[in-house]
Amino acid sequence: MSGQxxxxxxxxxxxxxxxxxxATVVSNLKKELEEIGHYVDVxxxxxxxxxxxxxxxxxxxxxxxxxxxxxxxxxxxKYDYIHIETEAFLGLYARRxxxxxxxxxxxxxxxxxxxxAKKWVGDFMVNILIRIIVWFHTPAVCTLVxxxxxxxxxxxxxLQKVFVRPLGVNEMFFSRGTCPAELEKPIFLYMxxxxxxxxxxxFLGLDLPGTKLVVGDGPDRKxxxxxxxxxxxxxxxxxxxxxxxxxxxxxMVMPSRTETFGLATVECxxxxxxxxxxxxxxxxxxxxxxxxxxxxxxxxxxxLKCLTxxxxxxxxxxxxxxxxxxxxxxxxxxxSQGSRITSSGTSD
Numbered sequence: 377m378s379g380q381x382x383x384x385x386x387x388x389x390x391x392x393x394x395x396x397x398x399a400t401v402v403s404n405l406k407k408e409l410e411e412i413g414h415y416v417d418v419x420x421x422x423x424x425x426x427x428x429x430x431x432x433x434x435x436x437x438x439x440x441x442x443x444x445x446x447x448x449x450x451x452x453x454k455y456d457y458i459h460i461e462t463e464a465f466l467g468l469y470a471r472r473x474x475x476x477x478x479x480x481x482x483x484x485x486x487x488x489x490x491x492x493a494k495k496w497v498g499d500f501m502v503n504i505l506i507r508i509i510v511w512f513h514t515p516a517v518c519t520l521v522x523x524x525x526x527x528x529x530x531x532x533x534x535l536q537k538v539f540v541r542p543l544g545v546n547e548m549f550f551s552r553g554t555c556p557a558e559l560e561k562p563i564f565l566y567m568x569x570x571x572x573x574x575x576x577x578x579f580l581g582l583d584l585p586g587t588k589l590v591v592g593d594g595p596d597r598k599x600x601x602x603x604x605x606x607x608x609x610x611x612x613x614x615x616x617x618x619x620x621x622x623x624x625x626x627x628m629v630m631p632s633r634t635e636t637f638g639l640a641t642v643e644c645x646x647x648x649x650x651x652x653x654x655x656x657x658x659x660x661x662x663x664x665x666x667x668x669x670x671x672x673x674x675x676x677x678x679x680l681k682c683l684t685x686x687x688x689x690x691x692x693x694x695x696x697x698x699x700x701x702x703x704x705x706x707x708x709x710x711x712s713q714g715s716r717i718t719s720s721g722t723s724d
Contacts, residue, residue, distance in 0.1 A: 381414055381415065382707075383415045383454060383455045383456050383457075384409060384414055384416050384455060384456065384457045384458075385416075385417045385418075385419060385450070385453055385455045385457070385458045385459065386402050386406065386418045386419070386459050386461055387446075387458070387459070387460045387461060387462070387466050387467055387470040388402050388418065388419070388420050388461040388462050388467075389420075389421060389438060389439070389461075389462040389464035389465060389466045390420075390421075390436070390461075390462055391418075391421055391422060393421065393422065393436065394435035394436055394593075396569065397486070397637075397639045397640070398462070398486050400639060401461075401486070401543055402418060402461060404544060404546070404702075405699065405703050405706060406418060407699070408699045408700050408703035409703050411700075412703065412704075417453060417455070419446065419449060419466055419470070420466070421437050421438065421439050421466065423439075424441075424442040424445060424466070425440075425441055426438055426440070438464055438465045439465050439466050439469075440465055442465065442466060442469055443469045443472070443473075446466065446469040446473055450470065450473050450474070451477075455717060456716050456717055457482065457710050457716060458470065458474060458479065458480075458481040458482070459482045459483070459484065459706075459710070460481055460482070460483045460484070461483075461484050461486065462486075463508070463509070467483075467512075471483075471512065471515070475515055480517050480714075480715045480716075480717060481515075481516055481517065481715070482516050482517050482519070482520065482709075482710055483512070483516040483518075483519045484519065484520045484521070484541075485509065485513065485519055485520075485521050485526065485530065485636075486522070486637075506533050509535075510533050510535055513535055514534075514535065516537070517537070517710075517713050517714065517715035518537040518538070518539055518709065518710075519535060519537060519538050519539070520538075520539055520541045520706070520709060521538060521541070521636065522541065522542060522543050522637035523636065523637055523657065523658065523661045524540055524661065525657045525658075525660065525661050526538075526540075526636055526657060527539070529657070537713070539709045539713075541702060541705045541706050541709060542637075542696075542701070542705065543637050543639060543642070543697065543702050544698045544699035544700075544701065544702040545639070545642045545643055545694060545698065545699075546643075548615070548616070548619055549619060549622075549643045549646035549647050550647075550691060550695075551619070552619075552623045552647055552648060553616060553619040553620035553622075553623040554620055555620060555621070555623050556617075556621060556624075557624065559586075559589065559624055560586050560587045561586050562585060562586040562587075562626040562627065562683055563586055563587045563624050563625050563627075564579075564582075564584050564586065564587070564588050564626070564627050564628075564629050564679055565589045565590075565591065565622060565625035565628045565629065565644070565649065566579045566588070566589070566590050566591070566592070566628070566629055566631070567590075567591045567592055567618075567622060567643070567644065568591075568630075568632070569592055569593070569594040570590065570592050570593060570594035570595070570596045570597040570600060571596050573634050574594075574632045574634075575631040575632050576590070576596065576600060576631065577596075577600060577603075578631040578675065579629045579631045580603070580604040580607055581604075582629070582675055582676040582679065583676055584676055584679060584680070586626075587607075587608060588604070588607040588608070589608050589610070589624055589625060590607055590609045590610070591610055591611075591612075591613055591618065591622060592611070592612055593611050593612040597611075619647070622643070622644060623647060625647075626649070626682075627649065627650055627651070627652055627679050627682040627683060628640070628641065628644040628649050628650070628651045628652070629651075629675055629678075629679050630652070630654075630659055631653075631654070631675060632653075632654075632656075633654055633656045634656075635656070635657060635659060636657065636658055638658040638659060641653070641658070641659060641662055641663075642694050642697055644690075645662070645668055645669075645691065645693055645694045646691055646694050646695075646697075647690075647691075648687030648688065648690045648691050649687075649690060650668055650669045650682035650683075650685040651663055651668065651669035651682070652669060652672070652675055652678035652679040652681075652682050653669065653671055653675075653678070654671065654672075654673065654675070655671040655672070655673075659671060662694070664693065666685070667685070667689050667693060668689055668690040668693040669682055669685070669690075670682055
């Protein structure tokens with residue numbers, strides 16, 4: 377890879393207006409790429425006029441009239457690479473501009489959108505969402521995913537130019553913090569967004585001893601706090617406060633069936649916390665039964681078995697995940713696939 381300083385534009389409809397893994401991904405990649413010496417620009421919703429996504433997601437806001445601004449941004453930016461992270465409005469505007477002007481671009485797929493649709497509105501939307509996914513990503517020079525399972529799934533959908541770029545975990549998670557509260561042991565943790573697609577209520581309904589600890593926020597939090605008053609909800613945390621609250625846990629329980637990579641899973645493993653999860657995309661690429669967790673339809677059984685596992689083995693299982701490696705892999709894929717924009721607006 378050349379030592380030339382590159383100008384890179386990330387386009388994302390998700391940012392730090394609410395807790396979400398994608399904002400964490402983009403911000404960490406931006407930091408690492410800038411430390412390498414490149415210029416990184418991020419087009420995100422707070423820079424545009426926005427409206428709430430849905431009544432039950434008021435904190436997620438979409439830039440619905442940003443087409444002209446996005447076009448100006450792309451034309452003025454003189455970018456070497458344009459990478460679209462989301463398929464919502466900003467992603468659509470950037471995609472449309474690039475296609476009209478003959479500018480190459482790359483994309484990422486972070487969410488199991490077809491599974492979200494199944495969870496929210498039923499099976500009939502699954503095939504529609506799959507067709508939309510294929511339509512959106514097909515014109516890209518290539519599409520990046522975080523796991524081999526996701527790559528194979530997209531290949532089955534009909535997308536062939538798909539490459540794996542593993543994500544990372546911040547070094548701070550490899551040092552256990554101090555739990556801020558005295559809680560009855562054992563402590564079973566859910567960390568992440570508190571919303572229907574994450575199946576948090578399945579975790580809260582498990583027959584487990586000790587304490588259920590919930591770290592995170594989202595549209596279902598108030599309802600679930602009312603229903604499960606014995607559980608301890610501490611809200612959204614970040615940086616050292618997040619490490620400290622997670623350090624209370626003996627086991628992390630991941631009830632979601634819609635994960636792609638599962639940053640929360642990797643962060644907990646780095647803290648030496650074994651993970652109980654379903655045998656689905658995301659967890660099954662990270663969890664080795666009897667080593668750093670258990671995969672089982674019976675999450676209560678899996679969680680109890682996790683209590684016997686080694687903290688050191690959990691940490692060792694994710695030491696290969698770091699953001700510098702992720703950023704370097706990102707650049708190497710873009711370079712190898714010829715997605716760099718030339719002065720004429722075409723790829724190399």
